[in-house]
Amino acid sequence: MSGAAPTxxxxxxxxxxxxxxxxxxxxxxxxxxxxxxLTALASVASVVLVGALAYKVFAQAGPAISHSGLAFVWHSAxxxxxxxxxxxxxxxxxxxxxxxxxxxxxxxSIAIALYLTELAPxxxxxxxxxxxxxxxxxxxxxxxxxxxxxxxxxxxxxxxPALHSAFGFIPLFGGDPSxxxxxxAVIVLTIMTVPIVSSITREIFATCPGELKEGALALGATRxxxxxxVMLPYAxxxxxxxxxxxxGRAVGEAIAVTQVIGGTAGIHASLFAGGxxxxxxxxxxxQGATSNLxxxxxxxxxxxxxxxxxxANAIARAIVGGARARxxxxx
Amino acid sequence: MKSWRMxxxxxxxxxxxxxxxxxxxxxxSNASSSAPGSGGGTSSSSTNLTxxxxxxxxxxxxxxxxxxxxxxxxxxxxxAIGSGGGISxxxxxxxxxxxxxxxxxxxxxxxxxxxxxxxxxxAATDIAYNVQGVGNGLKLTGPVLADIxxxxxxxxNDPQIAKLNPGMNLPSTKITPIYRSDGSGDTYALxxxxxxxxxxxxxxxxxxxxxxxxxxxxxxxxxxxxxALAKTDGSIAYVAISYVLANKFxxxxxxxxxxxxPTPDIKSISAAAAALKSVPADNKVSIVDPxxxxxxxxxxxxxxxxxxxxxxxxxxxLKAFLTYAIGDGQQFAGSLEFAPLPKQILRADKxxxxxxxxG
Numbered sequence: 261m262s263g264a265a266p267t268x269x270x271x272x273x274x275x276x277x278x279x280x281x282x283x284x285x286x287x288x289x290x291x292x293x294x295x296x297x298l299t300a301l302a303s304v305a306s307v308v309l310v311g312a313l314a315y316k317v318f319a320q321a322g323p324a325i326s327h328s329g330l331a332f333v334w335h336s337a338x339x340x341x342x343x344x345x346x347x348x349x350x351x352x353x354x355x356x357x358x359x360x361x362x363x364x365x366x367x368x369s370i371a372i373a374l375y376l377t378e379l380a381p382x383x384x385x386x387x388x389x390x391x392x393x394x395x396x397x398x399x400x401x402x403x404x405x406x407x408x409x410x411x412x413x414x415x416x417x418x419x420x421p422a423l424h425s426a427f428g429f430i431p432l433f434g435g436d437p438s439x440x441x442x443x444x445a446v447i448v449l450t451i452m453t454v455p456i457v458s459s460i461t462r463e464i465f466a467t468c469p470g471e472l473k474e475g476a477l478a479l480g481a482t483r484x485x486x487x488x489x490v491m492l493p494y495a496x497x498x499x500x501x502x503x504x505x506x507x508g509r510a511v512g513e514a515i516a517v518t519q520v521i522g523g524t525a526g527i528h529a530s531l532f533a534g535g536x537x538x539x540x541x542x543x544x545x546x547q548g549a550t551s552n553l554x555x556x557x558x559x560x561x562x563x564x565x566x567x568x569x570x571x572a573n574a575i576a577r578a579i580v581g582g583a584r585a586r587x588x589x590x591x
Numbered sequence: 592m593k594s595w596r597m598x599x600x601x602x603x604x605x606x607x608x609x610x611x612x613x614x615x616x617x618x619x620s621n622a623s624s625s626a627p628g629s630g631g632g633t634s635s636s637s638t639n640l641t642x643x644x645x646x647x648x649x650x651x652x653x654x655x656x657x658x659x660x661x662x663x664x665x666x667x668x669x670x671a672i673g674s675g676g677g678i679s680x681x682x683x684x685x686x687x688x689x690x691x692x693x694x695x696x697x698x699x700x701x702x703x704x705x706x707x708x709x710x711x712x713x714a715a716t717d718i719a720y721n722v723q724g725v726g727n728g729l730k731l732t733g734p735v736l737a738d739i740x741x742x743x744x745x746x747x748n749d750p751q752i753a754k755l756n757p758g759m760n761l762p763s764t765k766i767t768p769i770y771r772s773d774g775s776g777d778t779y780a781l782x783x784x785x786x787x788x789x790x791x792x793x794x795x796x797x798x799x800x801x802x803x804x805x806x807x808x809x810x811x812x813x814x815x816x817x818x819a820l821a822k823t824d825g826s827i828a829y830v831a832i833s834y835v836l837a838n839k840f841x842x843x844x845x846x847x848x849x850x851x852x853p854t855p856d857i858k859s860i861s862a863a864a865a866a867l868k869s870v871p872a873d874n875k876v877s878i879v880d881p882x883x884x885x886x887x888x889x890x891x892x893x894x895x896x897x898x899x900x901x902x903x904x905x906x907x908x909l910k911a912f913l914t915y916a917i918g919d920g921q922q923f924a925g926s927l928e929f930a931p932l933p934k935q936i937l938r939a940d941k942x943x944x945x946x947x948x949x950g
Contacts (some may be wrong), residue, residue, distance in 0.1 A: 341797035442809055523772035523809030534808055548675020548774020
């Protein structure tokens with residue numbers, strides 16, 4: 261063995277035996293296990309936190325669940341005086357604002373992603389991409405403030421009367437123009453979901469294999485035909501996942517929506533009318549709740565919202581994960 | 592070896608989580624488990640008081656804070672989160688005192704477990720409006736106001752409003768009633784008044800710090816409502832008087848039971864308070880819609896209450912501050928359109944303050 265030993269042995273090492281260090285420093289010996297422990301602890305703590313949070317919300321909602329049962333979900337009322345509560349108005353508001361916001365945000369985001377990956381001059385891609393992602397960095401309360409000060413008056417004086425006169429026969433645009441309501445909430449939510457959906461879509465488009473694109477172009481397809489025949493089908497699964505992720509964000513947005521939606525109860529057909537969403541009702545009423553049942557009912561709203569958001573997120577991750585894992589070149 | 596390490600880490604993590612959860616749940620069962628706001632315990636320092644609640648009393652409170660700290664060296668920190676919030680926080684004992692424009696309902700008093708209410712300021716809720724072409728001095732009656740908020744009167748040139756204002760040129764603009772979406776003492780004062788003057792309001796909506804308004808638009812806090820009022824043509828809102836005057840909103844004159852239209856000011860608010868015959872044991876007084884024997888009274892006047900626990904670690908500090916508030920502190924009241932407290936209220940307050948003990 262000594263014949264195979266290196267000629268210059270490290271200081272402090274027994275040169276007679278194998279030249280592996282027999283006494284590692286304390287830092288080396290502890291370092292690896294501690295590193296392992298800390299990272300494992302952080303991960304386990306996050307999992308425990310999610311579980312504890314969900315448990316606490318459902319525990320707080322307990323009195324309302326036993327009082328109203330599942331009928332709470334489709335009962336349309338919210339009366340702190342008679343202590344009758346129901347989530348239907350807010351589920352409707354959440355559904356309408358989020359779905360409409362995504363209907364607008366999805367094509368917009370796909371267009372942005374396509375522009376940034378395919379069509380923009382290379383020099384412009386990073387600046388424009390960064391600016392789009394900056395939209396996500398704007399605090400929600402600032403977006404809400406802009407909604408009250410700028411968007412609301414604009415809608416009431418210009419856009420809503422125009423929509424009303426052009427499409428007033430559709431119940432959707434049938435009401436009176438107003439500064440607050442479902443329409444400003446939809447616009448605010450669109451602004452907040454576009455950065456998320458577009459950045460994920462951009463990432464998905466970037467994984468589209470170059471050979472397929474070049475092949476299509478070589479066969480004589482135009483840019484648009486290449487996009488439509490190669491990129492969109494390839495990215496379809498990922499885009500759906502991105503949209504559902506955006507839905508999760510839209511559903512949970514509280515502050516910006518509270519400021520522009522008007523906080524009214526009731527289900528109306530018109531977009532100009534006021535409404536309320538689950539998140540917005542929780543945010544505006546929790547602090548001043550007057551009775552135990554009201555607090556429990558607000559927690560029940562939170563439980564419903566939690567379920568919607570977690571389910572949306574889980575579906576999105578499954579879909580996007582599947583899309584990303586596909587190896588390059590697979591069709 | 593690896594599996595031992597894994598086991599050790601999971602054991603430590605699990606232990607921490609259980610300790611955290613267990614500590615959390617026992618904490619919340621100590622404080623009233625019905626109240627929001629995590630139980631953090633009141634400040635035990637004798638030099639600081641914390642309070643939360645009514646936005647109506649907030650301008651007066653900020654004057655008290657600066658004056659009291661300069662005279663007595665005690666810092667009072669107050670969060671104007673609305674009367675509903677004040678009630679919840681004092682129930683959970685996360686503050687030393689709460690402030691509410693609405694007296695505690697029997698359910699709230701039971702949940703709060705031994706909280707005294709002490710009327711410490713007297714103010715009014717104005718009805719402000721923003722209608723292009725209509726200036727100051729619009730006259731309204733209680734039933735008409737109720738119908739506006741019920742959604743039965745929908746435009747400004749409705750015959751019922753025009754009848755009360757023969758000299759005014761009222762446009763056909765739609766009326767947008769604005770209300771407080773958070774728990775508010777101004778809502779209590781308005782709904783208390785409307786319940787007295789409109790049986791339909793009483794049965795359909797009721798009286799509370801937070802009600803389900805049949806129509807209109809909600810704003811959060813006096814500032815949210817004020818903001819919505821300023822930007823919506825044809826809107827009407829109920830706002831605390833000091834807020835209306837500070838922002839120079841136009842406000843309406845409401846007819847009282849004697850048939851007069853008193854301007855909401857110190858004189859008319861004091862007249863409403865003077866009509867108070869006696870103070871009940873729990874200090875729950877309502878001076879909205881005063882009887883016709885008070886011809887100059889403004890009908891939507893309201894007391895605002897301090898809510899203090901009968902037993903408090905900070906009893907000495909609280910008693911000193913409350914005595915200041917109903918005594919020297921009232922010197923700031925006039926400039927903010929708070930009326931002086933009538934004698935019978937002062938007497939009741941002093942005897943209630945004496946009930947606070949250390950515990």
